Amino acid sequence: MYSLLFDILIEILGIMFLLYSFCIIVSYLIITVLSALEMRDHLRKNKFADYLDVVTSPVSPSISIIAPAYNEGLSIVQNAKSLLTLHYSKFEVIIVNDGSKDDSVEKMIASFDLVKTDFAFNPSIACKEIRAIYKSTNRSFAKLTFVDKENGGKADALNAGINVSTMDIIACIDVDCILSSGSLTRMARPFMEETNRKVIAVGGVIGVANNCEVKDGTVTDYRVPDTLLGKFQVIEYFRSFLMGRMAWTRINGLMLISGAFGFFNREVVLKVGGYLPQTVGEDMELIVRMRRYMEEENVPYKVGFVPDPLCWTEVPESEEILSRQRNRWMRGTIETLQLHKKIAMNPKYGVLGMVSYPFWSIYEKSAPIMESIGVLYTLAMIITGDFSAIYLVALFVLIYFFAVLISSFSILYEQLAYNNYKNKDDLRSLLKVILLEPFIIHPRMVLWGLKGHWDFLKGKGGWGVMIRSGFKKAVDKQDVDKQEVEVSQN
Amino acid sequence: MTVFLLLLFFSAFAQEGQDEIDFIPVPIEEVLLKGREVPGVSFVYSVSLPQGVDAYSYALRPSSQTNTWVTDTLQYYTDVKALQDSVYSHYEVSGDIQAFLFDEMISEEGLQSYFDNLVRNELYIIEEDRVEDDTKVGELIILGNKMHFKPFYRLKIQILSDIRMIILISFLAFFVFAAIVLVIVIFIIKTKKRNKDVLVKRFKDLCYEPLSNLLFEKSLEEIQEMTKGDIAAVLPKNLMDNSLFNDVLIQEIISLNKNMKGDFKQKLKLIYRKLDLDKHTIQKLSSKRWDIITTGIVEINEMDVLEAEELVNKFINHDNFYIRSNAVATLLNISGDSNLKVLANQKYPLSKWQQMIYYRIIRYTKDNRNVSLLLESENQSVRVFGIKLIRYLGLVDQLEVLNMRYAESTDPEKIEMLRCFNMFGYVDSLEVVYADLKSDNIPLVTEAITLIQNIGEKISLTILFELSQLTNEFDIKKAAMKAIFHLDPIVFEEYYGHTENDLELRISRHLKDPVLNNV
Structure with missing residues (x-):
């Protein structure tokens, strides 16, 4: 009797894993093809674009660059200067000091001749108290606004910046990011091109700056990082940006724009109530909420993506920092999916509800759990003696070569589209990492993902009750803000 | 749900298949008669005997029913059978044997079914009868040694009978096929791209010098007098029919055209015409690829191919954004x-x-x-x-x-x-503008206020003040206060100098802050 049940369970689990593997393979093959088509179209479109016009045209949209900074005293001045030199006519730079404990404020005041002003703004999005808003007495820095506020985290700082911003588009970036001088014109293009749909957000590619040579605020010589984890992240970023996000853009299903480099329609951001500081995945959550709002209001919209290399950042090369980052990303994903569970498999939300949300739930959120169960299943098979070596080897070969294939394609895409990494030694070392990744790095990723799940269950960082109950509508975030204000007033 | 149903289907199918192939039921009675015990199964023998009979000597005891004697629960069927035989030989009454499964009465079919399950799941192993004759064992071993080894489970059978293995092999085959296709496609694309890049570079080198010579050594009149053959003579003859070479040549001409002025522009357009490159350009408009059509339209625009106006006109309402945009731009330029x-x-x-x-x-x-x-x-x-x-x-x-x-x-x-x-x-007249101050459209109202700020009159102050008092919209309130401040700072002071409204106070301070003059 018990043997029969056990056999059935093993049989079902075995088939389930096979189906799961099959679905992953099919999904990623589709992603590979879609991203290739999107990349081809993008490169073709680029041939007909004159970006110089965008810089000076009166028709171009105005852009507010918002860069939150916390204890960035060492580089804040240099970074602000770099942002002020971007090639664009109508833009402002808002640096938000999120209660830094170092000398960021003093350095900014001294370097840009800043004075405290009585800048009046509309506090439509709740955020921590703004201590002061500074403007420069030097006309050369007229585009700069410096906001000093109480510490409240990145999302809270961005909300403060959004309240103070005055332009059509807001560009949310990490202050330590290196932006190419033409980044604003290229990112503005999708907002300008669309005729029948409203472009609510545009994401860009983040490049790995570790070990690269930077000159005049742009990367001039691309080199891969020295460490294994650094190299792995180069490949991972290729996979994520050049393949994943390009494919999602093709079907207008993009659910995530990197918090380090994202452009948003200010009007829509204000309508949905800005970032949600209670979640650690504020960048993904905002996009999902904005998309949800557009679907609920029945307004045709698009989330765009520009695959050109325009922004670079230093990635963590230490295991400790990387594990914390991945843990946070996993919790952010779970929290966002939990908050917007109403859209899951809901045809009313179109591609978002029927494709993007299920994909993220199954392949991004549940992947570490599924992989762990797979390992336990194999162990159980070995212990009970119902272990088929042929089966296991075949499955392993399938998964390993699949992982290698997808990573190789991502490098090929980069080579075909941009060919930035010209050094053959660099390419060889990336290929070695591709071969080693499934054995050395991937298990750690799974472990950090599981830790993220565990931390989420323990309620770490998030806003438990609200996240469990989720938003009934996209605009419900404003109610959360009101509750927060009431709580703080009491 | 579908996946679940599929799983159920597969698992049920697999189970059913195994039942049919592997299992041959054995009657339980055969096993029991060999004196073997089946776990959970017991028996009770009952018999009706004439009144006054004492059957205690048979290990029977009277039951609640009149004249009926029963045994205790017995584990071995052979014991019950022996008792039945003894009673029959003495009293000529056979009585009944009742089977119990875990102390519950069970029918013969139920018992057989239970036994089948035990056997099927290998919870009960049916022992073979021992070979009585030891000499035969030796013969069998000798016979066995003469036969070639033939495994009962062959790998092929094992793989094909395992549903998981079949699915896995199918996936593997699909994956390998898809991977090979993708690799071939990417390889072809990469090779084509590399070859094209090499050719383009070579063609550019081949074009550059002859074009420069024509431009700087020949006058406009001299070029006008030249025939196609004369110009082609300075270019690689064998490549003049090569489509890629013509494309590169056109791009070089366009590139030079953008950077040159006066006569040089005319010379370039003349060379372009004389070499019949305009025909090559016009041909592109019949392509199925949007980017080639757009390239053709851009070339018509750059080289002022006026006769193509009608052809370009067909594309001004094309559903492709790039074709449409460039067609309109070209017509604006050349028409x-x-x-x-x-x-x-x-x-x-x-x-x-x-x-x-x-x-x-x-x-x-x-x-x-x-x-x-x-x-x-x-x-x-x-x-x-x-x-x-x-x-x-x-x-x-x-x-x-x-x-x-x-x-x-x-x-x-x-x-x-x-x-x-x-x-x-x-x-x-500002009257129509005042009317728009009542609109729900915030950008419209703020634009109207900005206009009033610049060309407003005395009455505007009152209207703007009323608006600032009625509205809760920050942008409108700020614009209205700013307009009043610009129109008449004294009136502004009268209106807002003593206000206790927090928002008005903040906006007022903002407007008076000299650093924020232009913000």
Whole structure:
């Protein structure tokens, strides 16, 4: 009797894993093809674009660059200067000091001749108290606004910046990011091109700056990082940006724009109530909420993506920092999916509800759990003696070569589209990492993902009750803000 | 749900298949008669004996029913059978044997079914009868040694009988197939791209010198007198029919054309014509690929191929954004369409990108353009663009037209008109503008306030103050207060000097802050 049940369970689990593997393979093959088509179209479109016009045209949209900074005293001045030199006519730079404990404020005041002003703004999005808003007495820095506020985290700082911003588009970036001088014109293009749909957000590619040579605020010589984890992240970023996000853009299903480099329609951001500081995945959550709002209001919209290399950042090369980052990303994903569970498999939300949300739930959120169960299943098979070596080897070969294939394609895409990494030694070392990744790095990723799940269950960082109950509508975030204000007033 | 059903189907199918192939039921009685015990199974023997009989000696005891004797629960069927035989031989009454499964009465079929399950799941192993004759064992071993080894489970059978293995092999095959296709496609693309890059570089080198020589060593007249053959003679002859070479040649000519002035431009266009490259360009318009058609249109634009006007005209309302945009831009450039008909007849809304391109073209020929037709267009985005052009190009003579149209215009048009009026500091009557202060459209109201700020009158102060008191919208309140502050700082002080409203206080301080003059 018990043997029969056990056999059935093993049989079902075995088939389930096979189906799961099959679905992953099919999904990623589709992603590979879609991203290739999107990349081809993008490169073709680029041939007909004159970006110089965008810089000076009166028709171009105005852009507010918002860069939150916390204890960035060492580089804040240099970074602000770099942002002020971007090639664009109508833009402002808002640096938000999120209660830094170092000398960021003093350095900014001294370097840009800043004075405290009585800048009046509309506090439509709740955020921590703004201590002061500074403007420069030097006309050369007229585009700069410096906001000093109480510490409240990145999302809270961005909300403060959004309240103070005055332009059509807001560009949310990490202050330590290196932006190419033409980044604003290229990112503005999708907002300008669309005729029948409203472009609510545009994401860009983040490049790995570790070990690269930077000159005049742009990367001039691309080199891969020295460490294994650094190299792995180069490949991972290729996979994520050049393949994943390009494919999602093709079907207008993009659910995530990197918090380090994202452009948003200010009007829509204000309508949905800005970032949600209670979640650690504020960048993904905002996009999902904005998309949800557009679907609920029945307004045709698009989330765009520009695959050109325009922004670079230093990635963590230490295991400790990387594990914390991945843990946070996993919790952010779970929290966002939990908050917007109403859209899951809901045809009313179109591609978002029927494709993007299920994909993220199954392949991004549940992947570490599924992989762990797979390992336990194999162990159980070995212990009970119902272990088929042929089966296991075949499955392993399938998964390993699949992982290698997808990573190789991502490098090929980069080579075909941009060919930035010209050094053959660099390419060889990336290929070695591709071969080693499934054995050395991937298990750690799974472990950090599981830790993220565990931390989420323990309620770490998030806003438990609200996240469990989720938003009934996209605009419900404003109610959360009101509750927060009431709580703080009491 | 589908996956679950599939799983159920597969698991049930697998189980059923195994039952049919592997299992041959054995009657339980055969096993029991061999004196073997089956776990959970027991028996009770009952018999009705004549009154007065004492059957205690048979290990029977009287039951609750009259004259009926029963045994205790017995584990071995052979014991019960032996007892039955003894009773029969003495009393000629056979009695009944009742089977029990875990102390519950069970029928013969139920017992057999239970036994089958035990055997099927290998919970009960049926022992083979021992070979009595030891000599036969030896013979069997000798016989066995003479036979070749033949495994009962062959690998092929094992793989094909395992549903998981079949699915896995199918996936593997699919994956390998898909991977090979992808690798081949990518390899072909990469090779083609590399070859093309090498060829383009080579062709560029081959074009550059002859073109430079023609440009700098020959006069315009000399080139005019040259035939196609004369010009082709300085270029690689065997490549003149090569499509890629012609493409590279055109791109080089266009590139030089952009960087040159005067006679040189004419020389380049002449060379382009003499080499029949215009025909090569026009051919591109028949392509199925949008990027090739667009390239053709761009080349027509750059090289002023006027005779292609009709052909390009077909594309002005094409559903592809890039074809449409470049076709309109080309016609604006080459057609001499002073009334901008091509724009006015646009079916699709104009994007900002298109407006940017068209503005760049119109800006250089503004004296020959009449934008008023754009204001008559049925397409709202075209009308809005027309009003923008009046502002960007400083077409003061069109302000009167705008004045007349203002009251009947849509909100986006009104917003642009207000910006126009604001820029030129002109409006026929502020009454219509005051009327718009009641609108729900915040950008419209703020634009109206900005205009009043620049050309307002005394009564405007009262209207703006009332508006600032009635509204809760930050942008409107700020714009209204700013306008009052600019129109009359003394009145502003009267209105807001003693206000206790937090928002008004903040805006007031902002307006008075000298550093924020332009914010």
